[in-house]
Amino acid sequence: MRAVPRIAHFAALIFSGIFAGFLIAVLVLELCMRDATASAYTQVRQIELEGLDVLASVTLLPALIATGLIIATRLREHGNARWLPITAFALLAGVLVLTIIVNLPINADQRDWIIATPPADWATVRDHWQISHAVRTVAATLAFATLAVAAMRPGSGSLDNAR
Numbered sequence: 001m002r003a004v005p006r007i008a009h010f011a012a013l014i015f016s017g018i019f020a021g022f023l024i025a026v027l028v029l030e031l032c033m034r035d036a037t038a039s040a041y042t043q044v045r046q047i048e049l050e051g052l053d054v055l056a057s058v059t060l061l062p063a064l065i066a067t068g069l070i071i072a073t074r075l076r077e078h079g080n081a082r083w084l085p086i087t088a089f090a091l092l093a094g095v096l097v098l099t100i101i102v103n104l105p106i107n108a109d110q111r112d113w114i115i116a117t118p119p120a121d122w123a124t125v126r127d128h129w130q131i132s133h134a135v136r137t138v139a140a141t142l143a144f145a146t147l148a149v150a151a152m153r154p155g156s157g158s159l160d161n162a163r
Contacts, residue, residue: 004073005069005070005074008066008069008073011063012063012066012069012088013144013147015059015060015063015066016067016088016140016143016144019059019140020143022055023056023136023137023141024141026052026137027133027137029044029048030133038122038123039115039116039117039118041118041126042113042115042118042122043115045113046110046113049107049111053104053107056099060092060099067085067088067143067147070085071086081150084147084153085146085150088146088147089143091139091142091143091146092139092140092143095136095143098132102132103136106125106128106129106132107129110125
């Protein structure tokens with residue numbers, strides 16, 4: 001049964017790492033677009049929205065599931081062995097909640113923006129989305145780092161016993 005924690009930890013690391021990296025890349029792109037015109041920004045956002053929501057879903061959801069499996073395999077353990085994955089799970093769950101409450105509704109609105117004539121408050125909407133995105137990027141990166149630390153802990157039942 002030691003294979004389940006190792007596989008879960010490997011999957012959690014892979015999916016949370018890809019997810020965090022993806023969020024960092026989008027954050028960099030968004031920061032590069034800060035001086036763009038309303039039309040240019042709208043066009044880039046609509047291109048982003050073509051497939052990035054799908055990428056977010058196929059990386060965040062498996063990361064949450066795998067992290068949940070790690071927690072389930074460590075319920076009887078004491079100390080940091082169980083708190084590190086619980087922390088990572090809480091961070092990833094927070095990202096999901098923030099995404100559902102803030103980012104997805106804005107994404108839905110931006111899909112309908114007309115590139116030639118974005119709404120008058122486009123910069124306010126952009127700023128709101130970018131602030132939320134920055135928060136979830138930090139949280140996802142911390143979740144990945146927490147899972148990495150948990151994987152390196154001796155005796156954690158994770159990747160250290162793969163030999």
